[in-house]
Amino acid sequence: SVQLEMKALWDEFNQLGTEMIVTKAGRRMFPTFQVKIFGMDPMADYMLLMDFVPVDDKRYRQVPRGQYAFHSSSWLVAGKADPATPGRVHYHPDSPAKGAQWMKQIVSFDKLKLTNNLLDDNGHIILNSMHRYQPRFHVVYVDPRKDSEKYAEENFKTFVFEETRFTAVTAYQNHRITQLKIASNPFAKGFRDCDPEDWPRNHRPGALPLMSAFARSRNPVSSPAHQ
Amino acid sequence: SVQLEMKALWDEFNQLGTEMIVTKAGRRMFPTFQVKIFGMDPMADYMLLMDFVPVDDKRYRQVPRGQYAFHSSSWLVAGKADPATPGRVHYHPDSPAKGAQWMKQIVSFDKLKLTNNLLDDNGHIILNSMHRYQPRFHVVYVDPRKDSEKYAEENFKTFVFEETRFTAVTAYQNHRITQLKIASNPFAKGFRDCDPEDWPRNHRPGALPLMSAFARSRNPVSSPAHQ
DNA sequence: TTCTTGTCACCTAGGTGTTAATAT
DNA sequence: ATATTAACACCTAGGTGACAAGAA
Numbered sequence: 001s002v003q004l005e006m007k008a009l010w011d012e013f014n015q016l017g018t019e020m021i022v023t024k025a026g027r028r029m030f031p032t033f034q035v036k037i038f039g040m041d042p043m044a045d046y047m048l049l050m051d052f053v054p055v056d057d058k059r060y061r062q063v064p065r066g067q068y069a070f071h072s073s074s075w076l077v078a079g080k081a082d083p084a085t086p087g088r089v090h091y092h093p094d095s096p097a098k099g100a101q102w103m104k105q106i107v108s109f110d111k112l113k114l115t116n117n118l119l120d121d122n123g124h125i126i127l128n129s130m131h132r133y134q135p136r137f138h139v140v141y142v143d144p145r146k147d148s149e150k151y152a153e154e155n156f157k158t159f160v161f162e163e164t165r166f167t168a169v170t171a172y173q174n175h176r177i178t179q180l181k182i183a184s185n186p187f188a189k190g191f192r193d194c195d196p197e198d199w200p201r202n203h204r205p206g207a208l209p210l211m212s213a214f215a216r217s218r219n220p221v222s223s224p225a226h227q
Numbered sequence: 228s229v230q231l232e233m234k235a236l237w238d239e240f241n242q243l244g245t246e247m248i249v250t251k252a253g254r255r256m257f258p259t260f261q262v263k264i265f266g267m268d269p270m271a272d273y274m275l276l277m278d279f280v281p282v283d284d285k286r287y288r289q290v291p292r293g294q295y296a297f298h299s300s301s302w303l304v305a306g307k308a309d310p311a312t313p314g315r316v317h318y319h320p321d322s323p324a325k326g327a328q329w330m331k332q333i334v335s336f337d338k339l340k341l342t343n344n345l346l347d348d349n350g351h352i353i354l355n356s357m358h359r360y361q362p363r364f365h366v367v368y369v370d371p372r373k374d375s376e377k378y379a380e381e382n383f384k385t386f387v388f389e390e391t392r393f394t395a396v397t398a399y400q401n402h403r404i405t406q407l408k409i410a411s412n413p414f415a416k417g418f419r420d421c422d423p424e425d426w427p428r429n430h431r432p433g434a435l436p437l438m439s440a441f442a443r444s445r446n447p448v449s450s451p452a453h454q
Numbered sequence: 455t456t457c458t459t460g461t462c463a464c465c466t467a468g469g470t471g472t473t474a475a476t477a478t
Numbered sequence: 479a480t481a482t483t484a485a486c487a488c489c490t491a492g493g494t495g496a497c498a499a500g501a502a
Contacts, residue, residue, distance in 0.1 A: 021471090024483075028469070062480065116482085129481080170482050171471095178471070187469040190488035248495085251459075255493070289456065343458085356457080397458050398495090405495070414493040417464030 040099030267326030
């Protein structure tokens with residue numbers, strides 16, 4: 001069995017409509033897909049991998065900008081989905097490894113990157129921007145038998161967490177998603193308005209919060225109460 | 228067969244008497260031990276690992292400081308070696324992997340760290356400061372046979388490159404070693420006096436070369452001509 | 455005196471959203 | 479108009495030798 005890590009954070013994003021940036025060079029997911037695994041044979045070898053399947057057959061588009069909302073928080077259907085991207089798969093870099101190894105700590109897919117470049121040759125996952133995707137997690141038992149191909153059907157298990165669904169985008173559409181990313185991703189700390197909790201601790205006189213100040217004056221929408 | 232990478236740099240250090248820093252938290256080696264491997268069975272599994280054996284049974288000490296030399300460049304024998312440290316081994320983190328995987332690129336032991344902490348529980352290599360060591364590189368063939376233990380003797384090969392010998396130290400003794408490390412290790416770039424080659428390219432007005440200026444006025448010994 | 459330790463400024467390496475310019 | 483790109487300031491994370499203080 002498999003348990004999704006940071007489920008509370010995934011739920012919070014999912015409630016707003018998770019968006020994941022895709023770039024030409026490849027962008028990591030945030031939250032990162034991480035799981036705890038139970039019930040493996042400690043001595044057997046397993047491959048762990050992920051893939052992404054379309055949630056529906058639709059292409060989405062941003063809602064028109066009103067006078068007061070810079071970006072709206074919902075989506076319009078723009079039509080039928082674009083041609084499917086190459087259905088790539090991301091093997092966890094530690095694969096193959098023993099069950100004991102996989103189970104003794106959280107398995108993190110933080111090396112996985114998303115791209116919209118159909119010609120990508122870095123092995124990244126290729127997705128269509130403005131389409132919705134469902135991440136899937138697969139566990140493959142490495143069968144030591146010589147005729148293992150015959151048992152391929154029974155040697156893997158697939159796990160789907162619906163709360164990890166997202167829309168691939170090249171720029172964030174929902175400002176609340178942006179704010180939640182900024183609030184929860186350590187690498188976006190530079191864009192935080194203020195974190196009263198540990199601000200005095202981390203504060204260095206040399207660091208000028210230029211962008212933060214700029215962002216503050218720029219964005220009329222207040223950020224959600226998330227720590 | 229195995230080929231040592233950066234042999235020219237290793238030779239340059241070895242000629243001066245290579246020193247490697249050991250710290251409580253663990254310190255990487257520089258140069259990093261890297262090899263190219265040839266002649267593996269592409270489909271077979273191998274484990275790659277390193278260990279470190281004493282070169283001799285001696286403890287060394289710094290030569291007394293003369294009036295003109297802040298640190299001398301040679302060593303005195305201080306007596307018999309201290310009790311041997313726990314003989315740890317460092318498995319390359321990609322182990323086990325197929326021969327094809329190992330051979331298709333340079334194998335780098337840049338995660339290996341040296342410590343002088345006898346109670347280290349981070350899995351680092353424990354060495355005695357002021358003792359000389361010889362790194363060794365081992366290739367272990369993962370024998371698929373059930374009674375593989377019986378063939379252990381013929382299933383591994385050891386490679387020794389004498390030019391990678393070094394003295395473990397907690398602070399550099401030979402100033403020329405320090406200068407060569409600064410000149411050749413990218414992470415020590417902050418201590419470079421000046422590199423006329425690519426200085427205009429890398430120069431940013433904001434970066435004040437404070438330490439470099441200080442070091443310049445502090446060290447009477449000129450650095451070797453190394454780029 | 456010699457050796458070790460902990461802190462520091464200065465780097466490398468790379469992950470963020472922002473922004474302006476460009477493409478569609 | 480909407481969508482994408484590329485450069486950028488600001489971070490995280492961690493590898494350097496210098497230095498001062500401490501230990502042996």
